[in-house]
Amino acid sequence: KDLYESPDYYLADELLTEEHKLIRSTVRDWVKKEVSPIIEDYAQKAEFPKHLIKGLGEIGAFGPTIPVEYGGAGLDYMSYGIIMQEIERGDSGIRSTASVQGSLVMYPIYAYGSEEQKHKYLPKLATGELMGCFGLTEPDHGSDPGGMTTNFKDAGDHYILNGAKMWISNSPFADIAIVWAKDESGKIRGLIVERGMEGFTTPETHNKWSLRASATGELVFDNVKVPKENLLPNISGLKGPLGCLNQARYGIAWGALGAAMDCYDTALRYSKERRQFGKPIAAFQLQQKKLAEMITEITKGQLLVWRLGTLKNENRATPAQISMSKRNSVETAINIAREARQMLGGMGITGEYPIMRHMMNLESVVTYEGTHDIHLLITGLDITGEEAFK
Ligand code: TGC
Numbered sequence: 291k292d293l294y295e296s297p298d299y300y301l302a303d304e305l306l307t308e309e310h311k312l313i314r315s316t317v318r319d320w321v322k323k324e325v326s327p328i329i330e331d332y333a334q335k336a337e338f339p340k341h342l343i344k345g346l347g348e349i350g351a352f353g354p355t356i357p358v359e360y361g362g363a364g365l366d367y368m369s370y371g372i373i374m375q376e377i378e379r380g381d382s383g384i385r386s387t388a389s390v391q392g393s394l395v396m397y398p399i400y401a402y403g404s405e406e407q408k409h410k411y412l413p414k415l416a417t418g419e420l421m422g423c424f425g426l427t428e429p430d431h432g433s434d435p436g437g438m439t440t441n442f443k444d445a446g447d448h449y450i451l452n453g454a455k456m457w458i459s460n461s462p463f464a465d466i467a468i469v470w471a472k473d474e475s476g477k478i479r480g481l482i483v484e485r486g487m488e489g490f491t492t493p494e495t496h497n498k499w500s501l502r503a504s505a506t507g508e509l510v511f512d513n514v515k516v517p518k519e520n521l522l523p524n525i526s527g528l529k530g531p532l533g534c535l536n537q538a539r540y541g542i543a544w545g546a547l548g549a550a551m552d553c554y555d556t557a558l559r560y561s562k563e564r565r566q567f568g569k570p571i572a573a574f575q576l577q578q579k580k581l582a583e584m585i586t587e588i589t590k591g592q593l594l595v596w597r598l599g600t601l602k603n604e605n606r607a608t609p610a611q612i613s614m615s616k617r618n619s620v621e622t623a624i625n626i627a628r629e630a631r632q633m634l635g636g637m638g639i640t641g642e643y644p645i646m647r648h649m650m651n652l653e654s655v656v657t658y659e660g661t662h663d664i665h666l667l668i669t670g671l672d673i674t675g676e677e678a679f680k
């Protein structure tokens with residue numbers, strides 16, 4: 291049997307089109323061939339497998355919903371979700387690279403950029419010829435990005451940018467950065483900052499125990515001269531970066547379920563083969579409880595993201611609905627990873643199986659793109675009308 295069958299307990303495949311299923315098997319085959327055989331090694335070395343960039347572009351993982359005229363794949367949101375699910379089945383770090391490129395770099399240029407910016411950057415970002423990163427978080431402003439201090443001043447024919455961003459996925463190798471900074475009146479604006487601009491550096495963050503196959507770093511701006519044509523003209527305010535996060539959080543809602551499915555598949559297979567006390571461990575009630583709860587949670591999550599995808603296609607998904615799904619999928623995945631790891635006993639802590647890597651990766655996924663608690667507070671605000679952040 292194919293090692294990468296999707297759990298489909300409620301026949302949710304019937305809710306997908308033939309095109310969706312074709313996209314899923316194409317991405318799944320690519321992940322199986324290109325990611326699974328090498329990913330453990332790269333995670334152990336704490337290195338991003340840069341050679342995967344070209345293939346990610348070819349399978350349409352960069353900006354799947356961006357229209358074809360700008361180099362995107364012009365797909366619907368269900369397809370985007372399915373692509374993220376299959377990539378994250380391989381590794382959350384590789385899905386991160388795709389999320390950042392598509393939702394956090396291409397999307398803001400597409401949604402807020404000028405025609406010149408769209409034609410200049412989007413086609414090259416879609417193939418991976420150019421790679422990007424997204425700078426919102428700062429050392430002193432994570433959950434509260436509105437407090438950012440990175441700023442720029444008008445200096446005639448250019449701007450002067452100062453400040454620093456932290457925890458930025460892809461920063462160590464990105465060619466461009468979408469940087470959110472305050473103008474002289476304190477309004478948040480987006481700038482396209484290019485590698486090579488004087489005073490712009492991207493030091494790498496080392497010693498992570500999570501997302502080891504993804505490169506994370508800082509963005510440091512020391513009087514960087516940014517040409518005026520690099521300002522995203524069509525957005526101002528915190529809703530600019532938060533609008534991009536809606537796209538990325540949607541992809542993570544699907545993606546995290548991919549990691550959960552890989553852990554469940556692995557634990558189910560192992561439990562049927564591993565024998566103790568003369569029986570497969572799958573025959574013991576406690577192990578069945580774990581597996582039964584895993585498939586129940588995966589099935590609930592699948593139905594939630596399918597409905598969210600439908601709403602997203604109809605442009606009706608609210609940010610609060612996206613928050614609920616991101617939070618639910620990541621919690622599902624992290625709990626399944628922890629239980630699945632136990633089911634493998636000692637083998638569960640080794641790199642012979644993917645579970646410990648997924649488990650550690652998910653500790654970042656539960657924190658980035660809005661923490662578990664922040665998403666709960668977004669739901670709390672939505673249902674009560676009472677803001678509990680401040
Ligand atoms: P608040 O006053 O609520 O809102 C400010 C303005 O933004 C609007 N807004 C949104 N617009 C679009 N989409 C959303 N999701 C929006 N949420 C709010 C809002 O209507 C308002 O607009 P306007 O016109 O009135 O100005 O803002 P707040 O300062 O109270 O903060 C709210 C809070 C805490 C929910 C928000 O800031 C938040 O989500 N914090 C979490 C930060 C976060 O998610 N950071 C992620 C950084 S990027 C990342 O992690 C990438 S990892 C990628 C990878 O590797 O895969």
Ligand code: FAD
Nearest residue numbers: 424425426427432433457458459654658659660661663679
């Ligand atoms: P804090 O905001 O300091 O939160 C610490 C704790 O306090 C959390 O548990 C939080 O839930 C809680 N808390 C905060 N405020 C409240 C409140 N009002 N009520 C109750 N509890 C609260 N950022 C980018 O801009 N671009 C990227 O590409 C990017 N990639 C990342 C990659 C990795 C591997 C990681 C780990 C992070 C990345 N981030 C990125 C940053 C990420 O979005 C932030 O880490 C996240 O938003 C949380 O911010 P913080 O780490 O400063 O935590």
